[in-house]
Amino acid sequence: MPKITVDGKMVEAKDKQMILQACLDDGLQLPYYCYHPGLSIVASCRICLVEVEGIPKLVPSCQTPVRDGMVVHTKSPKAVANQKQVMEYLLINHPLDCPVCDQAGECLLQDYSYQFGRSQSRFEEDKHKKAKKDVGLNVLLYNDRCIMCTRCVRFTREVTGTCELYVDGRGHKEEIDIFPGKPLDNPLSANVADICPVGALLDKDFLFKQRVWLLKQTPSISPIDAGGENIWIEHNEGVVYRVKPRYNADVNTWWITDDTRYSYKVISDPKRLVRPIRTQYGAQVETKYDTAVNDAVAGLKAAAAEGGPGSIAAVLSPMMTIEEAWLLATAVRSIDPQAVLAIGPTPTTGADQVFKHHLTGKETFRIQAEKVPNAAGVRRVINLLGGPSATWDDLVAGTADHVKKLKAAWIVGGYLSNWIPTDAKAQPAVFKKGFRVVQDTLPNDLTAKADVVLPMAFWAETEGTWENHAGKLQAFMAAVPAPDGVRRAGDVYTSALGRTTKYSAESIRTEIGGDLTSVTLPSERTEEPAYEFVDL
Numbered sequence: 001m002p003k004i005t006v007d008g009k010m011v012e013a014k015d016k017q018m019i020l021q022a023c024l025d026d027g028l029q030l031p032y033y034c035y036h037p038g039l040s041i042v043a044s045c046r047i048c049l050v051e052v053e054g055i056p057k058l059v060p061s062c063q064t065p066v067r068d069g070m071v072v073h074t075k076s077p078k079a080v081a082n083q084k085q086v087m088e089y090l091l092i093n094h095p096l097d098c099p100v101c102d103q104a105g106e107c108l109l110q111d112y113s114y115q116f117g118r119s120q121s122r123f124e125e126d127k128h129k130k131a132k133k134d135v136g137l138n139v140l141l142y143n144d145r146c147i148m149c150t151r152c153v154r155f156t157r158e159v160t161g162t163c164e165l166y167v168d169g170r171g172h173k174e175e176i177d178i179f180p181g182k183p184l185d186n187p188l189s190a191n192v193a194d195i196c197p198v199g200a201l202l203d204k205d206f207l208f209k210q211r212v213w214l215l216k217q218t219p220s221i222s223p224i225d226a227g228g229e230n231i232w233i234e235h236n237e238g239v240v241y242r243v244k245p246r247y248n249a250d251v252n253t254w255w256i257t258d259d260t261r262y263s264y265k266v267i268s269d270p271k272r273l274v275r276p277i278r279t280q281y282g283a284q285v286e287t288k289y290d291t292a293v294n295d296a297v298a299g300l301k302a303a304a305a306e307g308g309p310g311s312i313a314a315v316l317s318p319m320m321t322i323e324e325a326w327l328l329a330t331a332v333r334s335i336d337p338q339a340v341l342a343i344g345p346t347p348t349t350g351a352d353q354v355f356k357h358h359l360t361g362k363e364t365f366r367i368q369a370e371k372v373p374n375a376a377g378v379r380r381v382i383n384l385l386g387g388p389s390a391t392w393d394d395l396v397a398g399t400a401d402h403v404k405k406l407k408a409a410w411i412v413g414g415y416l417s418n419w420i421p422t423d424a425k426a427q428p429a430v431f432k433k434g435f436r437v438v439q440d441t442l443p444n445d446l447t448a449k450a451d452v453v454l455p456m457a458f459w460a461e462t463e464g465t466w467e468n469h470a471g472k473l474q475a476f477m478a479a480v481p482a483p484d485g486v487r488r489a490g491d492v493y494t495s496a497l498g499r500t501t502k503y504s505a506e507s508i509r510t511e512i513g514g515d516l517t518s519v520t521l522p523s524e525r526t527e528e529p530a531y532e533f534v535d536l
């Protein structure tokens with residue numbers, strides 16, 4: 001492994017690494033704009049130039065491979081002078097509108113101007129102004145904030161392969177643009193707002209909603225599909241404001257889909273179920289949560305007593321966590337050891353959506369066809385517990401003896417949109433008659449006729465583990481509390497089981513055992529990384 005010296009410090013690099021990568025891996029601070037670890041290296045912004053002993057000119061650290069014994073200076077007078085000149089050049093036409101810019105607080109131009117720039121501008125001419133542009137469904141371009149790093153252009157070529165963005169013009173007239181009639185509308189489009197190092201590309205959804213330094217980040221997983229994209233849920237005072245990608249080399253690298261990014265909106269849907277309901281004399285009436293849970297358990301017990309073994313079922317949703325599915329399955333089996341464990345609908349688009357590099361054709365990103373996050377985890381629970389089980393198709397067909405026998409069910413939803421088939425023939429018989437406990441997040445045909453309705457927390461309001469399409473178990477934490485009147489499914493099952501201990505996903509993982517015991521929580525990031533101001 002090559003060893004280099006950076007500002008007098010010995011740095012161990014990896015073979016074929018660039019100087020910048022070796023420095024960043026070692027925790028050293030070097031400014032960079034155009035470099036992004038997920039994109040090709042173009043060395044166009046020149047802020048990362050460093051002095052290397054034996055080489056007369058400054059070299060771009062992002063594009064210069066390490067060599068054993070190399071001696072690098074990042075704070076020499078020549079390197080510092082270059083940093084100041086690049087910063088001065090980049091700010092010449094910049095509008096300096098940080099107070100109204102969404103990027104303020106997470107802007108590399110802002111940060112570097114403190115760390116590496118000049119305190120005053122010498123530019124006395126009129127600034128060259130460029131118009132704001134609507135470049136796509138989710139993204140706005142403030143062209144006069146752009147520093148022409150071309151990260152966004154490379155993203156649409158090298159990751160999505162859709163090539164919507166390009167550099168138009170040359171010199172001071174050059175700007176980022178879209179081709180006529182070809183807006184930036186690919187399913188990963190809003191990643192360009194994340195990788196834009198300044199406030200030029202902004203997410204329309206987040207525009208002017210919050211100052212970023214007020215946001216706290218909680219590690220979570222995408223609820224959109226079986227891919228298990230790693231995300232940060234960013235929130236303030238119990239309200240989620242945005243979702244950002246969380247790097248995971250094995251799953252989603254630096255990127256997330258737009259569907260994942262905007263999945264949080266359902267949490268604040270005004271139609272959310274927030275009132276527990278029980279049926280009294282044929283009419284649904286609002287009740288206390290504990291009363292509704294007691295009614296649910298009593299109704300299932302009565303059905304089991306009347307119908308005999310195997311007459312009740314738990315319909316486990318692939319939106320549930322593994323821990324929740326385990327607890328509900330355990331609860332119904334404690335009422336009837338022959339209770340049927342079934343999995344709810346697992347919608348699919350038929351085929352994965354694959355993205356490729358526009359030149360090499362190499363696969364860069366895949367959106368899973370299965371549009372639920374934890375079908376594999378729910379199947380794992382059903383297999384672990386054994387006994388009578390049914391697939392969704394078995395339930396709908398209703399031909400198997402153990403399905404025909406069902407008199408009651410505890411049915412869980414929690415999907416991000418309506419999941420009840422509109423055609424009554426596509427609904428299982430146990431959805432239409434018998435005693436039905438429905439635990440869900442949004443109202444639907446089933447909640448409208450259920451005997452008991454239990455409002456349920458969304459994934460961002462609870463903790464647990466999901467298993468993605470590749471069998472990867474990933475734990476996540478609650479980012480925000482559930483609204484008043486709503487309970488986490490784990491709490492509901494804990495009380496249905498009569499347990500006195502508080503629900504904790506970690507202790508249920510221990511109870512399940514096996515692979516679940518080795519699942520670890522991602523670390524929480526509640527503060528911005530500390531800055532090390534360079535003394536110039």
Ligand code: SF4
Pocket residue numbers: 145146147148149150151152153176195196197198200201
């Ligand atoms: S819009 Fe942002 S990412 Fe694109 S070139 Fe300009 S500064 Fe770079």
Ligand code: FES
Pocket residue numbers: 031032033034035042043044045046047048049060061062063
């Ligand atoms: S980061 Fe090296 S030249 Fe831009």
